[in-house]
Amino acid sequence: MTNQSGSERAGAVGQKSESFFNAFFRVTELDLRTTAMLTALIAIWVALYFLTDGLFLSPRNLTNLAVQGAVVGIMATGMVLVIVARHIDLSVGSLVGFTGMFVAWLHVDFFPSILPGILPLDSDLGWILAVIMTLLMGVVIGLWHGFWVAYRGVPAFVVTLGGLLGFRAMAWVVSDGRTISPLNDHFELIGGGANGSIGEFWSWIVGIVAVAIIILITARTRKRRRKYGIATKPLVVEIIMIAVYSAVIFGFVMIMNSYMRPRSDIPRGIPVPVLILIATVIIMTFISQRTKFGRYVYAMGGNPEATELAGINVKRTTTGIFVIMGVLASVAGIVTAARLQSAGNLMGFMQELFVIAAAVIGGTALAGGVGTIFGAILGAAVVFSIINGMVLMQTTSAQQQIALGLVLIFAVWFDVAYTKRKR
Amino acid sequence: MSDTASNGQTPLVEMIDMHKRFGGVHAVEGVTIDLYPGEVLGILGHNGAGKTVLTKILSGAHRADEGEIKINGKKVDLHNPRDAQNLGIETIYQTLALADNLDAPANLFLGREIMTGFGTMDDDAMENESRKVIQRLNPNFKNIKDPMRTMSGGQRQSVAIARAVYFNAKILIMDEPTAALGPQETAMVSELIEQLKKEGIGIILISHDLHDVFDLSDRVSVMKNGKLVGTRYTRDVTKDDVLGMIILGKLPGETTPEDGKALH
Numbered sequence A: 001m002t003n004q005s006g007s008e009r010a011g012a013v014g015q016k017s018e019s020f021f022n023a024f025f026r027v028t029e030l031d032l033r034t035t036a037m038l039t040a041l042i043a044i045w046v047a048l049y050f051l052t053d054g055l056f057l058s059p060r061n062l063t064n065l066a067v068q069g070a071v072v073g074i075m076a077t078g079m080v081l082v083i084v085a086r087h088i089d090l091s092v093g094s095l096v097g098f099t100g101m102f103v104a105w106l107h108v109d110f111f112p113s114i115l116p117g118i119l120p121l122d123s124d125l126g127w128i129l130a131v132i133m134t135l136l137m138g139v140v141i142g143l144w145h146g147f148w149v150a151y152r153g154v155p156a157f158v159v160t161l162g163g164l165l166g167f168r169a170m171a172w173v174v175s176d177g178r179t180i181s182p183l184n185d186h187f188e189l190i191g192g193g194a195n196g197s198i199g200e201f202w203s204w205i206v207g208i209v210a211v212a213i214i215i216l217i218t219a220r221t222r223k224r225r226r227k228y229g230i231a232t233k234p235l236v237v238e239i240i241m242i243a244v245y246s247a248v249i250f251g252f253v254m255i256m257n258s259y260m261r262p263r264s265d266i267p268r269g270i271p272v273p274v275l276i277l278i279a280t281v282i283i284m285t286f287i288s289q290r291t292k293f294g295r296y297v298y299a300m301g302g303n304p305e306a307t308e309l310a311g312i313n314v315k316r317t318t319t320g321i322f323v324i325m326g327v328l329a330s331v332a333g334i335v336t337a338a339r340l341q342s343a344g345n346l347m348g349f350m351q352e353l354f355v356i357a358a359a360v361i362g363g364t365a366l367a368g369g370v371g372t373i374f375g376a377i378l379g380a381a382v383v384f385s386i387i388n389g390m391v392l393m394q395t396t397s398a399q400q401q402i403a404l405g406l407v408l409i410f411a412v413w414f415d416v417a418y419t420k421r422k423r
Numbered sequence B: 001m002s003d004t005a006s007n008g009q010t011p012l013v014e015m016i017d018m019h020k021r022f023g024g025v026h027a028v029e030g031v032t033i034d035l036y037p038g039e040v041l042g043i044l045g046h047n048g049a050g051k052t053v054l055t056k057i058l059s060g061a062h063r064a065d066e067g068e069i070k071i072n073g074k075k076v077d078l079h080n081p082r083d084a085q086n087l088g089i090e091t092i093y094q095t096l097a098l099a100d101n102l103d104a105p106a107n108l109f110l111g112r113e114i115m116t117g118f119g120t121m122d123d124d125a126m127e128n129e130s131r132k133v134i135q136r137l138n139p140n141f142k143n144i145k146d147p148m149r150t151m152s153g154g155q156r157q158s159v160a161i162a163r164a165v166y167f168n169a170k171i172l173i174m175d176e177p178t179a180a181l182g183p184q185e186t187a188m189v190s191e192l193i194e195q196l197k198k199e200g201i202g203i204i205l206i207s208h209d210l211h212d213v214f215d216l217s218d219r220v221s222v223m224k225n226g227k228l229v230g231t232r233y234t235r236d237v238t239k240d241d242v243l244g245m246i247i248l249g250k251l252p253g254e255t256t257p258e259d260g261k262a263l264h
């Protein structure tokens, strides 16, 4: 793990006697902020478990929670990079509306009308082509934002505020204000409906592969650090950490496998949107921690001038960030349309607020330079746990939004206080 | 200029008749300097004299409005810092130019990361290299994996110096390199400069502290209000002569007795 998050390892090397907490943080390489987030999330879950008479932690509800949160989680990983680089993207909610409408319009209206023989609604090629073109649309939208922000110097707040208004309107233009439905049956599987899960067997495979990858990475890291004589963690600690991660992963798979398909006892397994979220998190973590591009994003957030003086093409990097955000918003739009099994004008409405809230609650500093992908996922989990739990408690959506607002303020206050103490 | 270090040798750097304006401010106005291999050129002048702007043109950070830059006698066009780096020009910026949220190795290798065979960053290799080079400059500096924000002024300066030295510069620009350093680290930097000189590296050393520069430089160039007052061999002038150039903007010999009184 690099120190890119700006989170310090609480235990300084070379101290003679250290407290249990310092030792814990040093050995696990977890930082205080992430640990606090995890603790808060677990506390929220326990509280909601009791408040809903156990309903909250039922496999059915946890599966729903994961599917509801997936779309925001997917976009939150991109929002982290945007905010870390001292920008903002207010357009993502409208982009979900536009791209969701676009993918539906392409395979329901457009292809069948121009090529009725080749790409009718029920052809797989049609929706696959529509998905690819929608992802490319995400690239184009990102280039558009990047052009104005990086090459024309218009603040991202303004450019994407324009996007917030404009793309919502473009969704309306694409469909003449209609709701497009029905969609292709196979396309709808992306949304994780009754059949949109990968089943028991493949869920276990995913879990096993994940654990194998963790073991592999741990081993490789140890070997590399040895080579340079950099201190490695005690082997026992590594094994315990792997055991904990494995327990979490297999626990997750078991929960997903104990929710059955309707009127049957066939386990559903991991829903497709959740699988997409997992893949997104892995890819985005890799980009942010292991690639030059990711390093430059954090450097820009820390000191844009220094980044430029280091010979880095700041404009291109900025454009890259918005392209990634555009593609992730397209993925979110595709999943949303598939989940709703129709494309209407309210897809993604106000979702930019949830996405930004997830990133910020997850420790991304609005001043830039600091934030992790994993933190944003924890943030999204907090947001959707609260919404979901409050729905189970039969509160109104007004009450839910008030609660979320308070959580947001509290989370940022925690961050401010924590950063101050660290200085 | 009457003074050059030439003995038929091609200068490493020639900056000829450089101009740079910022709106109404003429930050650099018709300045010509040169630098020879193995030489230390001190640039002196008041705050705002234009020292940083002049050298930032050579770092590729500013584009000159007018003027010509030659490296080893060949005219070059520096569009950005990368161009300068590729020509072996390294800079220790006055502001240090460090990303505060990153650790020392990340800053040291920023823009020039060591990669693994898979095209990913090799953080361990960078940490290892960083330790070696920083150790040489500042043996007490151990916590290089902490974010820069938590480091002392001297440690930050050590990282900035290490970065400029690591990449085998042929031309090294040092803009106030010892401003935040203690006496021991300053001595270390002086030693470093002597050593780099022996390796044939040309060094431009900027300071507004006369004494710093006087001991290390072979020649000094003095700037005032964006213009070059003059360039002299350090061995040919006294500190008072140079002080006169800085404060009055006049060459030794041009001063009147009244000027002399004004100085003391």
Ligand SMILES: Nc1ncnc2c1ncn2[C@@H]1O[C@H](COP(=O)(O)OP(=O)(O)OP(=O)(O)O)[C@@H](O)[C@H]1O
Residues within 6 Å of the ligand: B022, B025, B026, B027, B045, B046, B047, B048, B049, B050, B051, B052, B053, B054, B094, B208
């Ligand atoms: N980016 C900029 N934009 C506008 N004006 C600038 C810029 N950089 C420098 N200047 C102006 O150019 C002039 C020369 O500045 P410069 O930084 O080169 O001075 P200096 O000799 O390095 O001074 P110091 O000893 O304080 O570092 C000053 O008047 C300064 O205000």
Ligand SMILES: [Mg+2]
Residues within 6 Å of the ligand: B051, B052, B053, B094, B175
């Ligand atoms: Mg200066």
